[in-house]
Amino acid sequence: MTFTARLITFRISHYCEKARWALDRLPNFPYVEECHLPPLHRLKTTPLGGNSVPVLITENAVFKDSADILKHIDQKSPPGFKLYPESLALRHEVEQLEAQFNHQLGVLIRQWGYFHALQNRTLMQQMWCDRVPTWERSLFSSLFPLTRYLVHSRYNVHRKSALIAYHQTQQIFAAVSHHLSDGRRYLVGDCFSAADLAFASLSSPGLVPPEYGGCFPELNQLPDDMIEQIQTLRATAAGKYALRLYRQERRRNKQAMDGHHLI
Numbered sequence: 001m002t003f004t005a006r007l008i009t010f011r012i013s014h015y016c017e018k019a020r021w022a023l024d025r026l027p028n029f030p031y032v033e034e035c036h037l038p039p040l041h042r043l044k045t046t047p048l049g050g051n052s053v054p055v056l057i058t059e060n061a062v063f064k065d066s067a068d069i070l071k072h073i074d075q076k077s078p079p080g081f082k083l084y085p086e087s088l089a090l091r092h093e094v095e096q097l098e099a100q101f102n103h104q105l106g107v108l109i110r111q112w113g114y115f116h117a118l119q120n121r122t123l124m125q126q127m128w129c130d131r132v133p134t135w136e137r138s139l140f141s142s143l144f145p146l147t148r149y150l151v152h153s154r155y156n157v158h159r160k161s162a163l164i165a166y167h168q169t170q171q172i173f174a175a176v177s178h179h180l181s182d183g184r185r186y187l188v189g190d191c192f193s194a195a196d197l198a199f200a201s202l203s204s205p206g207l208v209p210p211e212y213g214g215c216f217p218e219l220n221q222l223p224d225d226m227i228e229q230i231q232t233l234r235a236t237a238a239g240k241y242a243l244r245l246y247r248q249e250r251r252r253n254k255q256a257m258d259g260h261h262l263i
């Protein structure tokens, strides 16, 4: 019998989307997504020796970081689905870009996104409670003030840091736009890689792609100043390229989407 892997997530998280997208691309990697309400995810991640999500649990190992998850998935991928090039030089380039997007873009865009979204409790309820177990959902209201405080303090979220984070995100978009300006379709080499997947998924809170695999609100549910900033990012070459990747490469895995009913 084939083992069904488990992916522990927040539905809203763009780091979780990175792992989910990589899993969804594979024709034969059965998994179910287990979504949790922060901070209750720690009940799952702490016993596994980690903190953050995503966490991937396979038959033989537990992976506690999106980069490790992608490397593991790559080892299981058939030809044509690889995320890292065989050429060592190209692989190095892909890994460097992925690490840069993980450590900078993902962090900055989260700081900006949470500053705006946390002001709207209903919106946060919609995103944080999507597909979580009923008992966790029932605790949303009591936990919200604590969770909001934890997010603000852990990620240093306030008006000034959000503004700076947005400007730094624009600089990363400008660098990616420049990189693409020679007409290339992908960031490294001539096919889709972990660098493309990392850029598109980690920039998703700033672009709100309709094909997002987790839970984002509709654009018109967001505050006006946030919509304006999203439209600015969408209009850049990097923004258009990430939205194209979502349209062309974001395959869905039906079993994982149905899986939440089982948990």
Ligand SMILES: N[C@@H](CCC(=O)N[C@@H](CS)C(=O)NCC(=O)O)C(=O)O
Pocket: 010, 013, 014, 015, 016, 038, 042, 051, 052, 053, 054, 064, 065, 066, 067, 102, 110
């Ligand atoms: N480097 C990690 C970062 C993941 C991360 O920051 N996850 C956040 C959600 S976006 C999280 O789980 N935060 C809650 C916590 O750390 O307990 C990865 O790439 O997997």
